Amino acid sequence: MLAHQRQVRILAELRRTGAVRVSDLTELLGVSDMTIRRDLEQLVASGAAHKVHGGAVLADQVAHEPGFAVKSQLEQTAKHAIAAHAATLIEPGAAIALSAGTTTWAMARLVVTIPGITVVTNSTAVADAIATLDPINQVGVILTGGVRTPSAALVGPVADRTIAAMHVDQLFLGVHGIDERAGFTTPNLAEAATDRALIDCAREVIVLADSSKWGVVGLADIAPLSAAHVVITDDKLPREAMRVLNDQVASVVTVPDELVS
Structure with missing residues (x-):
């Protein structure tokens, strides 16, 4: 053909x-x-x-936003490898934020093994996963509240006000797209605002994005590339994309898919 x-x-x-x-x-x-x-x-x-x-x-x-079930089936190997590496960055007793997203959702099964942590999340999927895997509530979970989007994110004024009253050590942020000019983006305007609130409440911003998201531009800006302290991606990221990220982000980590157990 x-x-x-x-x-x-x-x-x-x-x-x-x-x-x-x-x-x-x-x-x-x-x-x-x-x-x-x-x-x-x-x-x-x-x-x-x-x-x-x-x-x-x-x-x-x-501006279309695929549902959580659809997105969770994409790039699964890379997402789990990225999540596994991201979880190694969390110290016992830390307060962390997990944004909505299928890669942050993949972290849920891993964070329940870290003693004494508190998780702030605007993801109903993340909160449900932690509740299922941690039935005796060893991990503290704060769900922001808000209006639910197709990607299982809670957004809007309620979520934004809750997040603004908090301070976390690390934010693990899932994004829809990464682009040299547009930065980090999402298809949902309200989710972009809630993601910015999460960025503002965190001492360290760690973006989790598999390489297929490079060059994707959603409807709404979240933040420029320089807003991230760390970007964790997979080793299929194009060389030019790596150059751009290294120019604007303090640390870029590429994780081979083989790290998934």
Whole structure:
């Protein structure tokens, strides 16, 4: 199948479903991951599609926010590797914040083993996971309250006021996209404001983002790249992206997928 024929087929899938995943397209079309990514880049360049982590959406759905269940299926190996490394940065007794996101959710099973910590979160999924894995409440959990988004985030004035009254040692922040010019972004305006409140309450900001999020731009700005003290990603991050991040972030950590047990 020629490139043009593949792209026509991919565009048909986009129009049918509104979104496509790279992994599904490689199986559907019988070609490599890199071939599909090149085809998607062509569709993005033509204005027909917009890149999101793990795939693409139709161009008229730039502000679309995939649900938590969909996002949790994307880039699972990288997310678990990133979460595992991030958990090693937490000291016993620390007060930490976990933003909404599927990578921070992957941290939930790990933080319950760290003694004496307190977790502030605006994620119902994170709070539920900790409650399930820590039935005797060894980990203190503060849920911010607020209005729930499709990504299981609690946002809005209630969440923002709760967060503004707190101070945490570390924030582990999940983001929708990372871009050299746009910085860290999300499709949800209210979630962007709540994420900024989380950044303001933390002594150290640690962004968790797999490499597929590079070049993705959501509707709303969260913060510039320089707002992060640490970015943890996987070792598939492009060389140019690494250069940009190293110029603006104090520490960039790339974690090989093989670290997942």
